[in-house]
Structures are given as C-alpha cells and as structure tokens.
Amino acid sequence: MELQQMRYVVAVAETANFTRAAERCRVVQSALSHQIARLERELGARLFDRTSRRVRLTPAGEAFLPAARQALDAAERASAEVAAVSGELRGRLAIGTIPTVTAVDLASALKSFQVRHPHVRITLRAGSSDELAERVRQGDLDIAFLGLPPSVEPRGVRGRALARGELVAIVAPGHPLADMADVDLHRLSKEVFVDYPAGTAARAQSDEAFAAAGVTREVAFEVTNADLVARLVRLGLGIGMMPAAFVTELPNVHVVELRDPPTRVEHVIWSRLRPSPAAAAFLHALDIPEDQTSE
Structure with a gap:
C-alpha cells in the first residue's frame, strides 16, 4: 500500500469523479484508475461503485477513507517536522x-x-x-x-479567550428604532428578528440574554451568514443582532446601542x-x- 494510492482514493472520494481526481493529482486517468484497482486487489475489497453517471464510496471505501486521510496527514506532518x-x-x-x-x-x-x-x-x-x-x-x-x-x-x-464584546441591534434606515437611544431588550423583543439558526452558538448569545431579561421574541428568518442577516435587515424584513466591533463593516444599516446588551467571547x-x-x-x-x- 502506497501513500500515492491513498492520495488517489481521497481525490476520487472528494471529487466523485475519476477524471477530475486525475486532474487534481496531475496524472492521466488511466494511471489513477490502475493504481486504485491495484489497491483494491491488495485490500480484497472494492472502494468505489462506478457507473456511467456517478462514483461513490462502497462501505469498504467509507471505512478506508478516514484512515487514508490520517495516514496522509501523518506523512505530511513527519516531513514538516524534519524540515523544521x-x-x-x-x-x-x-x-x-x-x-x-x-x-x-x-x-x-x-x-x-x-x-x-x-x-x-x-x-x-x-x-x-x-x-x-x-x-x-x-x-x-x-x-x-x-x-x-x-x-x-x-x-x-x-x-x-481573545476578547469579550457586546452585541448591538441593527435596523433598516428609517426604522422606528433608528433614532432611539438606550433601548432595552424588553422594547427590542416586540420586533421581528433575523438571526442564526436555533441551537447554534451565534444564536445562543442573544437567546440567553433575552431569557435572562424574562422576555421572548419572534425569530422569523433563520440564516447562516452575517451578510444575509444584514441584507434582510436592510430590506426591512426584521432586525438583527451583531457584535459591535463588526457592524462598522456593514453598509446601509443603522446601529442601535442597547441598555442591557448580549455579550460574546x-x-x-x-x-x-x-x-x-x-x-x-x-x-x-x-x-x-x-x-x-x-x-
């Protein structure tokens, strides 16, 4: 069993395609296919199911892949340690x-x-x-x-831990909260929110603060990235919560500072x-x- 064979298996598994895997590994496809077939004979099991439309790992391939990645990582780590x-x-x-x-x-x-x-x-x-x-x-x-x-x-x-900071609310320009100062979570809870999915660490930062304040809120839009949060807020679909140190990078939203802000570390x-x-x-x-x- 050779490291190069493992690299070929990992490439095919990640691209789900022998041609793209060969391009990634900078070899001709026939050479890559030959080496994988040779490895399968040595292992006594097929690693891939091949059809004209798709390539996918067999149960044996699923078992082999993590160990192959670990072996490749260990080999690279050994080389790096010697070089260091x-x-x-x-x-x-x-x-x-x-x-x-x-x-x-x-x-x-x-x-x-x-x-x-x-x-x-x-x-x-x-x-x-x-x-x-x-x-x-x-x-x-x-x-x-x-x-x-x-x-x-x-x-x-x-x-x-690198830093501890407060969250602020972000609202669309012209929103009723845009000109208010010293807003608390009780007032904020009356709004519809754009936030991260329930159960994530990013969502928990706000959920814990509202729970501690004894209020609930409606999160109508659950998204997974900050840019989409800001876009939905900008369109007036809801308000959001963002780290105060980050909101300076968001154009065309209004920042509302809070009396009892959530915090994150x-x-x-x-x-x-x-x-x-x-x-x-x-x-x-x-x-x-x-x-x-x-x-």
Whole structure:
C-alpha cells in the first residue's frame, strides 16, 4: 500500500469523479484508475461503485477513507517536522473562522505569515463556531477562531479567550428604532428578528440574554451568514443582532446601542495534541502561548 494510492482514493472520494481526481493529482486517468484497482486487489475489497453517471464510496471505501486521510496527514506532518529541525517551515496550515471575528485581523495575519513562510500551504474555511470546534477536535483544522456565549467554554481542545464584546441591534434606515437611544431588550423583543439558526452558538448569545431579561421574541428568518442577516435587515424584513466591533463593516444599516446588551467571547482554539510546526509558528506570530488549555 502506497501513500500515492491513498492520495488517489481521497481525490476520487472528494471529487466523485475519476477524471477530475486525475486532474487534481496531475496524472492521466488511466494511471489513477490502475493504481486504485491495484489497491483494491491488495485490500480484497472494492472502494468505489462506478457507473456511467456517478462514483461513490462502497462501505469498504467509507471505512478506508478516514484512515487514508490520517495516514496522509501523518506523512505530511513527519516531513514538516524534519524540515523544521533544519529551520525550514512547510506543510499545511488549516484555519477555520467565524465570519464576524474581530479580535484578530486575520487577513493581515495570514498575509504576513505567508510572506514569512512561503512553503506553508495555507487554507481557510469559514463556518459556525460549533462546526469549527468539531473540525479542530477531528484534526481537519489546525486552528479556529470562534464566537461563543459567556456561559460556554470550548471543550476537548486547547485555546485562549481573545476578547469579550457586546452585541448591538441593527435596523433598516428609517426604522422606528433608528433614532432611539438606550433601548432595552424588553422594547427590542416586540420586533421581528433575523438571526442564526436555533441551537447554534451565534444564536445562543442573544437567546440567553433575552431569557435572562424574562422576555421572548419572534425569530422569523433563520440564516447562516452575517451578510444575509444584514441584507434582510436592510430590506426591512426584521432586525438583527451583531457584535459591535463588526457592524462598522456593514453598509446601509443603522446601529442601535442597547441598555442591557448580549455579550460574546471570541476564542482561538487548537488541538489538544502538539501543534504542527506551522500551527505553532502561527500561534507564536499572534503572541499566543501553546500551553493554555480549555477543557
């Protein structure tokens, strides 16, 4: 069994197509197909069901894929560790972030890191705090930036709280609340809301504050990204709640400060295992000690 065969299997699984997988791996399709067939003979099981219309993993393929990814990650990690001994930083740096992170200028930090370490392959994925934390625990991401309610701490990872901030309401220009100051949650609860899906960390920040104030509200529009929240608010379909440090990036909405605002805490997290050389270097660039732990 060879690492290259595992790379081919992963590529086919992710593209669901032998031709696209071969293009990704920069080989001719016949060579890729031959190596996968050779691996299947060695394993004594088919990894893919192939038809003229689709390619999908068999149960054996589903079982093989996670182990293949782990083997490839381990091989890349071993190569990066050896290179680090000689002073060269390489390998991958997989980062996840919520779209509304403000405690770190992530784009500038990534640019500076790339200039300093051009041989590191950087990837960035945006998502919800819950999803990103799980991907760090599973090893899919090296580092993630989250936004959580004050009552929640990341579990099963190492991490550090970066900043604590308040939420503000955002409303359409001309909304009755636009010219009001010192609005409380009781008044706000009379409005229709645009918010994140129930059960997510982003939604919990507001839900917990309204519950503590003893009021309920109607969330008519549940969406998964900040830009869509702002667009629906801008069109007057509801009002939203956003971190005060983030709303300056949203055009054509009016900000309403609150008397009893919800709060959120931004965290950076990484694996409980020793960070890769690239991840350790990125944390160091952010002046974050690696030995701080959230349990």
